[in-house]
Amino acid sequence: MIEPLATQQPLLPSRPEQGRALLVVLTVMAFLAALALMFANGADRLSDRWTAQLTQSSTVQLLISSEAQRETQTIATRDILRAAIPEARLTLLSREQSAALIQPWLGDGTLPPDLPIPGVIRIDSEIKLPIETLERQFSEASLKTVIDDHSRFSGQLKQTVGRLVLLGIGLVALIGLAATAVSMFATRAGLAAQRDIIHVLVQAGATDGFIAWLFVGQAARRGLVGAALGAGFAVFVWIFISVGPGQGSVGWRGIMDGFTDGVALILLCTAFAVICAIAAGWSSLRQLRDERRRA
Amino acid sequence: MTSTGAPTLDLQRIGLRYGRGPEVLCDVDLTLPQGSFTFLTGASGAGKSSLLKLAYLSLKPSRGLIHLFGQDVSTLKSSELQVLRRRVGVVLQDFRLIDHLSVWENVALPLRVAGRTRSDYIPDVNELLNWVGLGHRRNALPPTLSGGEKQRCAIARAVIAKPDLLIADEPTGNVDPEIGARLLRLFAEMNRMGATVLIATHDLGLIENVSARTIHLQDGRLSGGRVPANKSGRTT
Ligand SMILES: Nc1ncnc2c1ncn2[C@@H]1O[C@H](COP(=O)(O)OP(=O)(O)O)[C@@H](O)[C@H]1O
Ligand SMILES: [Mg+2]
Numbered sequence: 001m002i003e004p005l006a007t008q009q010p011l012l013p014s015r016p017e018q019g020r021a022l023l024v025v026l027t028v029m030a031f032l033a034a035l036a037l038m039f040a041n042g043a044d045r046l047s048d049r050w051t052a053q054l055t056q057s058s059t060v061q062l063l064i065s066s067e068a069q070r071e072t073q074t075i076a077t078r079d080i081l082r083a084a085i086p087e088a089r090l091t092l093l094s095r096e097q098s099a100a101l102i103q104p105w106l107g108d109g110t111l112p113p114d115l116p117i118p119g120v121i122r123i124d125s126e127i128k129l130p131i132e133t134l135e136r137q138f139s140e141a142s143l144k145t146v147i148d149d150h151s152r153f154s155g156q157l158k159q160t161v162g163r164l165v166l167l168g169i170g171l172v173a174l175i176g177l178a179a180t181a182v183s184m185f186a187t188r189a190g191l192a193a194q195r196d197i198i199h200v201l202v203q204a205g206a207t208d209g210f211i212a213w214l215f216v217g218q219a220a221r222r223g224l225v226g227a228a229l230g231a232g233f234a235v236f237v238w239i240f241i242s243v244g245p246g247q248g249s250v251g252w253r254g255i256m257d258g259f260t261d262g263v264a265l266i267l268l269c270t271a272f273a274v275i276c277a278i279a280a281g282w283s284s285l286r287q288l289r290d291e292r293r294r295a
Numbered sequence: 296m297t298s299t300g301a302p303t304l305d306l307q308r309i310g311l312r313y314g315r316g317p318e319v320l321c322d323v324d325l326t327l328p329q330g331s332f333t334f335l336t337g338a339s340g341a342g343k344s345s346l347l348k349l350a351y352l353s354l355k356p357s358r359g360l361i362h363l364f365g366q367d368v369s370t371l372k373s374s375e376l377q378v379l380r381r382r383v384g385v386v387l388q389d390f391r392l393i394d395h396l397s398v399w400e401n402v403a404l405p406l407r408v409a410g411r412t413r414s415d416y417i418p419d420v421n422e423l424l425n426w427v428g429l430g431h432r433r434n435a436l437p438p439t440l441s442g443g444e445k446q447r448c449a450i451a452r453a454v455i456a457k458p459d460l461l462i463a464d465e466p467t468g469n470v471d472p473e474i475g476a477r478l479l480r481l482f483a484e485m486n487r488m489g490a491t492v493l494i495a496t497h498d499l500g501l502i503e504n505v506s507a508r509t510i511h512l513q514d515g516r517l518s519g520g521r522v523p524a525n526k527s528g529r530t531t
Contacts, residue, residue, distance in 0.1 A: 008413060011404075013395040200391050203353065204452075205381030206408040207374050292373060 011201065012194060012214050022186050023226050026179065030230025030272055033175040037268055038238055038261055040168025045257060047161035051154040058129055058149040062119040065144075070095065073143055074119045080137050081123065088125035095119075118146075172268070176275055183223065183279035187215050191287050198288075212284040216277045223276030227269035235265070301365030302326045303460050303491040304350055309359035311345055319345050321515040323359070327460075327493060332486045334502050335495040337512030343495040344388075344464055346512065350493060351385045351462050352376060364459065381409050384458035384490075388465045390449040392437035398448050399424065399433040405456040420455065427451045427481070443474050450478060454485055461485055463494045467501055475501060 062077050064070050074092060081090055093101070098120045123129065129149050138145045191198065201211055304327040311320040319342045327333055337343050348354040349361060352368060361368045363379050371379070384405075392401050399420060400407075406416045424430045427447040437445060446466070453461060461482065467475035479501060486492045496502065502509055510519040 008407065009396050009400050011393075011396070011407075196391070197393055200393055200404070201408060202377075203351065203380060203385060203391075204405045204408045205377045207377045210408060210410075289373075 010214075010218075012190070012197070012218055015190075015193065018186075018189070018193075019222070022182070023222060023229075025182055026223060026226025026272075026276070027229040027233070029175050029179055029182070030227040030269070031233045032230075033172050033272070034231040034234035034265055034268060035237070036168045036171040036175070037264055038234060040165045040172075041257075041261060041264060043161050043164045043168070047157055050157060054150040054154045054157075055128065056124060056126065058123045058125070058147065060121045060123065060134075061146040061148070062121070063144040063146070064116050064119055066116055070116075070119060074121070076141055077119070077138065077143055077145065078121060080134065080141060080143075081121065084130060084134055084137065085123070085125055085127070087127070088123050091122040091124075093120040093122065176271070179223070179272060179275050180279040183219050183276040184283040186222075187219065187280040187283045188287060190215060190218070191284060208285055208288045211288060212281050215284040216281040219280030220273050220277035223273035224269065226276075227272035231265045231269055300329075301362070302328050303331070303364060304493070305360075305362040306349065306356075307360040307362075309349065309356045309361070311342075311349065311354065312357050318357070319515055320349075320356075320517075323515075323517045325510065325517060327491050329459075329491055330486070330489055332483070332492045332505070332507040333494070334505075334507055334509040335493060335512065336497060336499070336502070336509055337495075339497065341512040342515050343497075343512055346517075347385075347462050347464050347493070347495055350460075351383050352380055381405065381456060382459045384453035384456065384461045386446075386449050386453045386461075386463040386466050390437075390445045392445060392448055392452075394437050397434050397436060398429055398440070398444075401437065401448055402451045402455055404452060409456065416455075423451050423455055443471070446474075446478075450481065454481070457488075458490060461490045461492045463492075465496055465498075466494060467496065467498050472500070476504065479505060 060077060060081065062073055064073050078090055078092060081088070095117055099117050101120060102117065129147065131147055131149065134147060135145070198211060304325065306323055306325040309320055309323040309325075310318050311323075312318045323346065325346075335343050335346065345354065349356055350363075352361075352363065355369075364382060366375075366379065368376065368379070393404070396404070402424060403413075403416060403420045406420075407413070421430070421433075424433050427450065429444060429447055429451065432440065432444060437448065440448065450463075450466070453463070463482065466478055466482075475498070482492050482494065483505065508519070510517055
């Protein structure tokens, strides 16, 4: 004979059919939430990488007054730059290289030989350019220049990515809301299905809190399993996409960060289970109170 | 809490109707002194089950006052009512066992609900199961039990927490006379240990075996509900 039950049996029966259907819903929701979270994280990381690379390289366009002046004005510009930012690496582009840069704006035809093509100097620098000082010095030397440190571009990029991240967070929040509703709905259905058992428990002296706690435990377990499965699938999909081309710091793999993403996913799973549990507790307490009022 | 000497149960001018139906119980007065043993008789449909439901707080009366263990139950919060319910053991005709729990877990339920430590009550549950002859069936699930076994399981659950009030609705309804007599001995034993017992039955043969107070319901009215102060109604 089996010794009586070292571990106690759960007071609520597991209803395999309903439980499975619910688990599928929770898993899908957790999967979507996990993807949205990794997507937001990745977009944020990618924009950081891009802007970091962009700000390392800038250009100065020199609007030369005539082709005859190209050489002297270019050298004057270079000297000012060299004095102001000695640690920067300066690259002087030839007339042909500069022309190639502006070709997209001028069309494919051959350029007239006397057209003053702006001179271009590329600056590779770890530190940020002292743009105002440079502009003052250029104008003092009567050099017409346009300094482009890509800040406008990276500003736009940051803004766009900021919105994407916000969208991702919004999606996660929406899915959390849906999980709350699903958990409340499941709890109500559970209370209705277990009406007989609840009556027995009440007659035996169980408080509302005791009964609600049963549903809290059930919802938390279910939420945790669903979240773990969903997040697991999401990680699998993410890794699957990562196999293949796309290496490098701004490639697909560049936007992954195993540790941070792992921590974020664990937090997400926990939050998911907690949300399910709170929703179950709240709705069962309310339901029990309402039923008593009706009785 | 309970004022000493107060009757276990006191019903005053109770009226009960279901929905808009007629009064099933009408002007019922009933006092059950502490430690008394009472049979409630009456034809089928007389209102016995309804009266018991009021006593074990499963129904609220349409009018009148209920004092359980000296407390006016209409003034109590739900958590306070649950504390009172834990002092009442109930055996119903349909047993109300939980199908997915073993016999052992069903019997242990009131202790579990009361928050008692499991290791503390394991011997108590085992002992009681042996006593009601279900020791060998303790891991069985209720749907696999015979009618008599279900009933013994329900009774064990009703008495495991040593209730101050034990209520049974037609406990001998579907068991053979041999088992009926054995059950009655269990109730008498509980009564000797101090529990107040109230049993609804239309089995007059059962009553003949025990000398106890008998009250009678007819057309929703109760006769014999008030007892003289010198007569406790305890079984002898
Ligand atoms: N839940 C209910 N709803 C409506 N009427 C009920 C309900 N329960 C019992 N009754 C009615 O109340 C009367 C008394 O029933 P009951 O208390 O079960 O009597 P007894 O237990 O003596 O057979 C019967 O007429 C029955 O039809
Ligand atoms: Mg009845």
